[in-house]
Amino acid sequence: MNRIFFALIIALVFVGSVHGLEPPNFEQKSLRPEQWQTLTLPADSIHSYDVRFYRLDLNLPMTSGAMTAHELVSLTSRVANLDTFSLNMNSLVCDSVKRGPTSLSFTTPTGWLTITLNSPLSNGDSTDLDIFYHRNSGTGNRGFYWFSRGSNGVANLAYSMTEPSDSRYWFPCWDQPGDKTERGCQINITVPDTFLACTNGLLDSVTTASGTKTFWWTHHYPISAYLMNFAASRYCTWSHHFVRAPGDTVEIKYYIWPVDSTLSVSAFQNVVDMMTFFSRPDIYGPYPFEKYGMVAVTPFGGGMEHQTMTTIDRSWLGGTDWGISHEMAHMWWGDMVTCYTWPNIWLNEGFATYSEALYMEHQQGHAYFINELNTYANDYFNEDAGQRFPMYNPPPNQLFAWGTIYCKGAWVQHMLRYVEHDTSSTHGLFFQALRAYGDTLKYHTASMADYQRIHEHFFGDTLNWFFNEWAVQAGYPQYQVNWYGVSQPPNWRIVVDITQSNGSGAPPVFHMPVEFLFHLNGKDTLVHYPISTSPQHNEFVVSAQPDSLVFDPGFWILKKATITKVGVGVAEKGDQPLALALYPGTPNPFHQTTGIGFLLPRNGWASLAVYDVSGKRVRRLWEGDTKAGRHQMIWDGRSDLGQDLPSGVYFYRLEVGAQNLIRKAVKIR
Numbered sequence: 001m002n003r004i005f006f007a008l009i010i011a012l013v014f015v016g017s018v019h020g021l022e023p024p025n026f027e028q029k030s031l032r033p034e035q036w037q038t039l040t041l042p043a044d045s046i047h048s049y050d051v052r053f054y055r056l057d058l059n060l061p062m063t064s065g066a067m068t069a070h071e072l073v074s075l076t077s078r079v080a081n082l083d084t085f086s087l088n089m090n091s092l093v094c095d096s097v098k099r100g101p102t103s104l105s106f107t108t109p110t111g112w113l114t115i116t117l118n119s120p121l122s123n124g125d126s127t128d129l130d131i132f133y134h135r136n137s138g139t140g141n142r143g144f145y146w147f148s149r150g151s152n153g154v155a156n157l158a159y160s161m162t163e164p165s166d167s168r169y170w171f172p173c174w175d176q177p178g179d180k181t182e183r184g185c186q187i188n189i190t191v192p193d194t195f196l197a198c199t200n201g202l203l204d205s206v207t208t209a210s211g212t213k214t215f216w217w218t219h220h221y222p223i224s225a226y227l228m229n230f231a232a233s234r235y236c237t238w239s240h241h242f243v244r245a246p247g248d249t250v251e252i253k254y255y256i257w258p259v260d261s262t263l264s265v266s267a268f269q270n271v272v273d274m275m276t277f278f279s280r281p282d283i284y285g286p287y288p289f290e291k292y293g294m295v296a297v298t299p300f301g302g303g304m305e306h307q308t309m310t311t312i313d314r315s316w317l318g319g320t321d322w323g324i325s326h327e328m329a330h331m332w333w334g335d336m337v338t339c340y341t342w343p344n345i346w347l348n349e350g351f352a353t354y355s356e357a358l359y360m361e362h363q364q365g366h367a368y369f370i371n372e373l374n375t376y377a378n379d380y381f382n383e384d385a386g387q388r389f390p391m392y393n394p395p396p397n398q399l400f401a402w403g404t405i406y407c408k409g410a411w412v413q414h415m416l417r418y419v420e421h422d423t424s425s426t427h428g429l430f431f432q433a434l435r436a437y438g439d440t441l442k443y444h445t446a447s448m449a450d451y452q453r454i455h456e457h458f459f460g461d462t463l464n465w466f467f468n469e470w471a472v473q474a475g476y477p478q479y480q481v482n483w484y485g486v487s488q489p490p491n492w493r494i495v496v497d498i499t500q501s502n503g504s505g506a507p508p509v510f511h512m513p514v515e516f517l518f519h520l521n522g523k524d525t526l527v528h529y530p531i532s533t534s535p536q537h538n539e540f541v542v543s544a545q546p547d548s549l550v551f552d553p554g555f556w557i558l559k560k561a562t563i564t565k566v567g568v569g570v571a572e573k574g575d576q577p578l579a580l581a582l583y584p585g586t587p588n589p590f591h592q593t594t595g596i597g598f599l600l601p602r603n604g605w606a607s608l609a610v611y612d613v614s615g616k617r618v619r620r621l622w623e624g625d626t627k628a629g630r631h632q633m634i635w636d637g638r639s640d641l642g643q644d645l646p647s648g649v650y651f652y653r654l655e656v657g658a659q660n661l662i663r664k665a666v667k668i669r
């Protein structure tokens with residue numbers, strides 16, 4: 001099908017903004033957030049209840065990894081006659097369970113604490129249970145981590161780190177993201193009085209008793225188990241303050257070791273600026289919680305967006321605005337709105353990773369933003385080359401795959417913005433829809449279907465194709481763009497053929513609209529048009545001779561593209577083809593056969609032959625009088641004598657009169 005989009009040809013006013021897109025070398029990040037864990041999803045029982053609140057009283061001796069604890073859990077039955085139910089629990093010892101004054105019987109099958117109620121709950125009835133439990137010294141580090149000063153070189157340290165499903169290693173809980181506690185959580189931590197302890201929410205008070213201190217923390221917002229945390233060590237603390245609105249100040253509280261205090265001042269120098277940026281009415285809107293904070297631990301290796309108290313590796317104090325901005329953005333995307341199930345994890349990580357790039361654009365400018373996206377693209381391509389899988393519902397052991405979940409996730413946000421025509425620096429429809437998604441699902445959980453539905457509402461059209469091609473299916477478009485221009489006085493006609501070869505697991509056609517920037521004899525022209533098939537033939541009429549073509553000049557599509565000027569311009573009249581063209585082989589490189597197309601502008605003698613790198617002709621594919629038009633030849637990788645030629649580089653040469661065109665091909669046996 002031919003499509004000619006005269007009306008869409010728009011002269012660019014600010015040509016400079018799309019020039020110079022080749023990014024300079026980008027300093028590769030040596031450390032990526034949250035690459036610390038692979039995962040096997042547990043087979044969970046039917047969720048017969050809704051957790052409403054956790055209160056934890058933790059007593060940490062800080063001389064070993066031991067802990068004694070009391071948990072109060074409030075829950076509501078979601079079934080008729082709930083008489084037995086289970087909480088996830090691992091590597092902890094339950095001592096007793098009480099409902100008011102009554103002791104309840106319980107069992108501890110592997111991975112679970114199963115409790116039998118003294119009287120069953122009707123659907124919708126609630127109850128509070130007290131669970132007394134402890135963790136033995138010498139229990140292995142998982143979920144709950146213990147390091148002595150001798151092992152980490154700084155100070156005795158206990159902390160939790162649980163995403164996705166290791167909260168069960170420090171308190172009995174429903175260890176899936178989809179059930180938030182409606183009434184938040186309260187965590188009280190008792191430690192020797194030379195230690196400080198921090199966790200989610202606000203520090204209400206500190207009490208002292210015979211050589212110990214208890215830190216009383218309360219968090220008033222719904223929270224999933226994996227976003228709850230604690231850390232205790234010989235910390236010192238200091239704060240920034242962010243003015244959210246007149247009379248409404250958010251404390252940003254840091255817990256670091258005294259030896260790192262000077263370093264922390266420079267490491268955290270942009271934190272208020274980050275919160276100011278993300279809170280802007282045209283970006284994500286107001287910061288959603290009562291406090292923010294960060295606590296440094298070691299060893300760890302990354303960052304984790306615990307709700308209102310991000311945990312970071314101590315090494316981040318050396319300065320990493322990208323990591324710190326990533327974790328802060330999670331307060332909106334991951335914490336305020338949490339992925340309903342782990343297959344939706346890109347709604348957390350893709351958003352936070354795109355936020356890094358947005359903040360860097362704010363801080364360092366648009367070229368830096370493009371560099372960051374370019375790095376994401378290459379990291380994704382490299383990972384995809386090793387193992388290809390979809391971003392939505394990835395294999396469980398790929399839940400935190402940097403390339404596919406984080407980098408492609410960021411790109412999908414970027415491309416959705418492009419599809420919704422929100423491409424200027426004054427943020428528009430995409431950010432409006434994103435804020436509506438935040439407002440609608442604030443303090444709840446979300447699936448990709450929720451995100452799609454809200455974007456469709458704002459966009460006014462289906463986006464099913466977009467989420468299906470980019471999230472449910474794997475891969476990315478690999479375009480071969482062949483083009484030439486011919487004189488058609490007083491104008492020029494540009495012919496562009498686009499073929500996609502996207503590989504297995506990927507959609508054969510990504511229906512992304514594409515943009516071309518034609519450099520025309522001093523005047524540049526931007527063309528925007530939809531892609532509906534592959535191969536797709538397109539023709540455009542422009543006012544001057546085209547010198548070159550830039551595909552996707554604004555860097556809006558996650559893709560690989562090879563651009564080839566296939567023809568030499570010939571002035572012609574009538575309906576005959578207007579140029580001599582030799583197209584690159586498809587596929588190329590090839591194993592057994594490859595197709596070679598050429599175009600003749602008029603009847604006449606032509607020859608097409610294959611040469612090896614020494615210049616010796618190895619195969620004559622066509623020679624003789626030839627009609628004007630398109631011709632397609634197949635080369636089977638053999639010589640004129642039928643020999644299977646060795647792997648290597650070959651050249652096709654098309655000769656027509658005094659003109660000739662040459663293309664390279666690579667044979668792989």
Ligand SMILES: [Zn+2]
Binds near residue numbers: 034305326327348349
């Ligand atoms: Zn993250």
